[in-house]
Amino acid sequence: MTATLADLLTTIERLWPIAGAESWDSPGLVTGDPAAPVRRVLFTVDTVVETVDEAIAEGADLVIAHHPLLLRGVTSVAEDRYKGSLIARLIRADCALVTAHTNADVVADGTSAVLADRLGLVETKPIQPSTDPSLGLGRVGRLPEPTTVGRLARVLAEILPATATGVRVAGGFDDPVETVAVCGGAGDSLLGDPAVRVADAYITADLRHHPASEAREQAKLTGGPALLDVSHWASEWLWLDVAAAQLRAAHPELTVVVSELRTDPWDFQIVQ
The missing domain is CATH 3.40.1390.30 (NIF3 (NGG1p interacting factor 3)-like)
Structure with a gap:
């Protein structure tokens, strides 16, 4: 049918x-x-x-x-x-x-939840829960084993599709990381959220100069996460496979394809 x-x-x-x-x-x-x-x-x-x-x-x-x-x-x-x-x-x-x-961001298998799952985070919960506490924007959770900011950045680079901008990091390479907050897409609006402030690292996209600088300066005084800034497109692309699988399960009669085209707007980067 x-x-x-x-x-x-x-x-x-x-x-x-x-x-x-x-x-x-x-x-x-x-x-x-x-x-x-x-x-x-x-x-x-x-x-x-x-x-x-x-x-x-x-x-x-x-x-x-x-x-x-x-x-x-x-x-x-x-x-x-x-x-x-x-x-x-x-x-x-x-x-x-x-x-x-x-x-599609706030559901149980939304963009941030998929990214958190690919990173292996456990005991995850939304950064900003909705009326249902299991749903909401972003996710924060714990790594099964502690790592460092540098190793986390390398794992992230392996998980995400390649882009010109890669993974940018504000934080010490060897700083310890156990608790990680993630927000697929542009997430600098969550920099001041208590769940992000107490995390060891925060992964998101489109971090602007002033919000990122202010968050790092505040961290020097009262603590705060290392920042890992990734491509907006890449941070949300992982969700497509999960969404496609959900649609196939509901409609096995359909042919469902995930685009692998890179639609990140940046084509190349020259590192000084």
Whole structure:
């Protein structure tokens, strides 16, 4: 039996409920006919030219992207603007687009939980729990065996897909680490959270100069974590395999593909 987009939307809502999204977010159906049949699904972090090319080449009926293409209001989808061009190409190819963003961050198998699991963290809990204390933003847990900041950075580099920026670290290479906080995607808003402040290391992406500097300076006075800054795209890409497996389990009739295209915006780095 062929599933329809409406069937998939029901499953997506069960897996990543819209109610879990942040108030500023815009997850859900972007384009597509709910009555249309869906046989092939492509998971990706970003909806960009390359992933739309891939979806069309794969004959996908649905793209499930982590990042919303239309996060903020737009006044035009003219095709001389990249968002309008992508939407038009998807519509012409009969390929729907759905996004699962912060609603996919807070669930039990969300972006941060997947990263924490790949690092082997145990006794994990959300950094900022929701009404259900097992759900929420970020994760903090304990390593089965203590390590150092340098070794943790090397393990992280092995776990994540390669990017131009790699893993940047603020902290001593040999500083001990046992408790680790993680937040997939941009996580400098959590730098002051008590659960992060008491961790030995904090792994996230998109750390800006001033928040990172202030956190490290405060750590010199009252303690605080080493900071490990990774690619935003890489920190969330690991979730795609888990999400795809969940969708396959719910709809074994589907062909579900995970994009391996690197959509991190940085192409190369010159180290001085």
